[in-house]
Amino acid sequence: NAGVTQTPKFRVLKTGQSMTLLCAQDMNHEYMYWYRQDPGMGLRLIHYSVGEGTTAKGEVPDGYNVSRLKKQNFLLGLESAAPSQTSVYFCASNPGTGAVYGYTFGSGTRLTVV
Amino acid sequence: KNQVEQSPQSLIILEGKNCTLQCNYTVSPFSNLRWYKQDTGRGPVSLTIMTFSENTKSNGRYTATLDADTKQSSLHITASQLSDSASYICVVSEGNYQLIWGAGTKLIIKP
Numbered sequence: 001n002a003g004v005t006q007t008p009k010f011r012v013l014k015t016g017q018s019m020t021l022l023c024a025q026d027m028n029h030e031y032m033y034w035y036r037q038d039p040g041m042g043l044r045l046i047h048y049s050v051g052e053g054t055t056a057k058g059e060v061p062d063g064y065n066v067s068r069l070k071k072q073n074f075l076l077g078l079e080s081a082a083p084s085q086t087s088v089y090f091c092a093s094n095p096g097t098g099a100v101y102g103y104t105f106g107s108g109t110r111l112t113v114v
Numbered sequence: 115k116n117q118v119e120q121s122p123q124s125l126i127i128l129e130g131k132n133c134t135l136q137c138n139y140t141v142s143p144f145s146n147l148r149w150y151k152q153d154t155g156r157g158p159v160s161l162t163i164m165t166f167s168e169n170t171k172s173n174g175r176y177t178a179t180l181d182a183d184t185k186q187s188s189l190h191i192t193a194s195q196l197s198d199s200a201s202y203i204c205v206v207s208e209g210n211y212q213l214i215w216g217a218g219t220k221l222i223i224k225p
Contacts, residue, residue, distance in 0.1 A: 042215030100146050105157030
């Protein structure tokens with residue numbers, strides 16, 4: 001069972017380039033999230049989705065866009081990459097609210113913007 | 115401001131020894147508190163989840179405690195193993211289920 005799969009695992013971008021990070025989950029989870037993790041800081045929520053076709057802004061949404069066209073996939077886009085977006089990006093999912101659920105995380109995408 | 119603070123930032127102990135990691139929070143309203151383990155280069159993995167009414171929870175050699183009155187939690191690791199080397203992250207959930215993440219404690223187990 002794959003759980004949450006993120007692609008790519010590593011990427012180097014030049015300032016101004018665009019890219020899309022893909023997250024796929026096979027657990028039929030309703031909720032999906034994109035986080036970024038920077039040294040010395042806690043994970044910060046970029047965007048999240050509470051179901052197919054829905055998205056919402058998190059704590060640090062500027063410079064990112066997301067889409068959830070299919071329940072199992074959650075895409076994170078950078079339209080014009082900036083060095084401040086150098087980070088490790090994690091996708092996570094959980095079944096939904098109404099109970100206390102643990103989050104299942106992917107293994108991360110390490111992005112460097114030069 | 116909702117915050118989660120962890121101490122120490124890093125810790126080195128010998129294999130077989132016990133250790134305790136601390137978490138203080140100022141999140142309100144409180145929903146639940148979680149501890150995650152994050153191996154280098156991997157995503158966080160859930161260890162325990164405690165609600166307001168629970169003051170202790172175990173997962174193998176990991177035991178988490180929660181004092182909701184003082185807004186403190188601890189994670190105790192018994193008989194440490196080399197595979198316990200990782201970052202341990204305390205996460206507090208607000209009433210609306212927003213997660214507030216601590217910066218983590220980096221634990222190194224030496225043989």
